[in-house]
Amino acid sequence: MIQATQEVRSGWCVVGVTGRADGECADTLEAILRAAVEGNPKVAADFSRLDYISSAGIRAVLQAARAAEGSHREFAVCSLSPPVKKVFDMSGLHHILRIHGELPC
Amino acid sequence: MMTEVEQFCAALHLTGDPQFQLTLALDELFTNSVRHGGCRNVAGAVEIHLTASEGAVRVEFRDRGIPFDPLTVPPPDLNAPLEERAKGGLGVHFVRQLMKNLQYHRCGEWNCLTMELPI
Numbered sequence: 001m002i003q004a005t006q007e008v009r010s011g012w013c014v015v016g017v018t019g020r021a022d023g024e025c026a027d028t029l030e031a032i033l034r035a036a037v038e039g040n041p042k043v044a045a046d047f048s049r050l051d052y053i054s055s056a057g058i059r060a061v062l063q064a065a066r067a068a069e070g071s072h073r074e075f076a077v078c079s080l081s082p083p084v085k086k087v088f089d090m091s092g093l094h095h096i097l098r099i100h101g102e103l104p105c
Numbered sequence: 106m107m108t109e110v111e112q113f114c115a116a117l118h119l120t121g122d123p124q125f126q127l128t129l130a131l132d133e134l135f136t137n138s139v140r141h142g143g144c145r146n147v148a149g150a151v152e153i154h155l156t157a158s159e160g161a162v163r164v165e166f167r168d169r170g171i172p173f174d175p176l177t178v179p180p181p182d183l184n185a186p187l188e189e190r191a192k193g194g195l196g197v198h199f200v201r202q203l204m205k206n207l208q209y210h211r212c213g214e215w216n217c218l219t220m221e222l223p224i
Contacts, residue, residue, distance in 0.1 A: 023136040054132050055195035062190060069187055083125045090202050091195060092183025 001025065004032045010105035013040035018049040021057025029057055033064035037073050044103055048079035058091045065097055078103045106135060106153070113155050117162070123224045126203040127155075127162060133196035134166045134175075134218065142170025142216070162222040164204065167215045174209045175200065175218065 002019035015036045021029050036043045045061070047053075061077060068075035076098040080088060088094050110131060114124040135151060144150035147169065154165040175197045181190070201207060204220040211217070 022132060023140070052128075054129060054136065055199055056136060058195060062187070066187055086125070087129065087199070090199055092181070095184055096187045096190070 002028050002032075006036060008040070009103075012042045012044045012103075012105045014044050014046055014103060014105065016046040016049065020051055021053040021060065023054060023056040026054075026056035026060040030060035030063050033060065033075075034067050037064055037068045037071065037075060040073070042074040042076075043068065044076045044078050044100075044105065046078050046103055047084055048081065050081065050084050053084050053087050055091070058087060058093060061097070062093065065093075074098075076100055076104060106131070110155075117157050117224070119162075119224060123162075123222060127164070127222050130164070130200045130203045130220075130222070131166070133200050137173075137175070137196055138168040138170050138216075142168055142173060144168050144170045157224075160224060161205075162224055164220050164222060166218045166220075167212075169214050170216060172211055173216055174211075176207060176209050 002017065002021060002025040004018070005016040007014055013036050015032065017029065017032070019025065033043070033045060065075050077088070078100040079102060080099065088099065093099075107128065110128055114120070114127065119127070131153060138144040138151050150169045152167040156163040178194050178197045181194045181198055200220075204222055207218065207220040209216070209218050
């Protein structure tokens with residue numbers, strides 16, 4: 001189960017994601033993030049209420065980041081909970097993604 | 106499956122990192138068996154045995170899918186730029202990071218992966 005809210009603050013579209021980004025929900029997460037990237041010049045994914053992420057969820061974030069790069073949009077991942085941060089660290093995505101401790105706005 | 110893993114962890118008073126590591130590793134293996142191993146919609150195609158011993162949880166993950174030794178998967182290039190990151194291999198990479206003493210055997214029609222989670 002995954003849910004998202006969306007609001008624009010200081011020029012950033014903040015997508016607040018709640019739930020679990022596992023194999024069942026990864027396609028939903030990718031669709032949510034890609035839609036935000038397509039509709040906004042700057043997107044911040046707020047993962048402070050994301051409890052869990054697997055490699056399927058990581059790939060969803062990766063695909064959204066690639067879409068943003070391809071269309072010259074800004075895409076940042078923010079406020080990771082400790083277990084989710086651990087998965088991002090193992091994935092190596094922290095080398096190539098903008099990951100913020102806090103929201104940029 | 107995850108409910109049973111939670112119950113196993115609760116019975117052992119496993120919380121925090123060990124519970125997270127066990128949950129993620131089993132999620133990745135199960136997802137691979139279903140998505141890539143041909144186990145989707147096949148009753149009894151996956152068996153998971155968890156045994157607690159002193160200092161470790163011993164895990165046996167078996168599936169009746171196509172023969173596949175996950176330990177032969179090369180590690181992903183974690184430093185490759187965004188546009189070059191391959192889509193696959195990350196789940197197995199996680200399992201190898203999270204678990205210890207991984208061993209693979211093909212037993213008849215079963216893939217059998219044994220591993221340990223230090224606790």
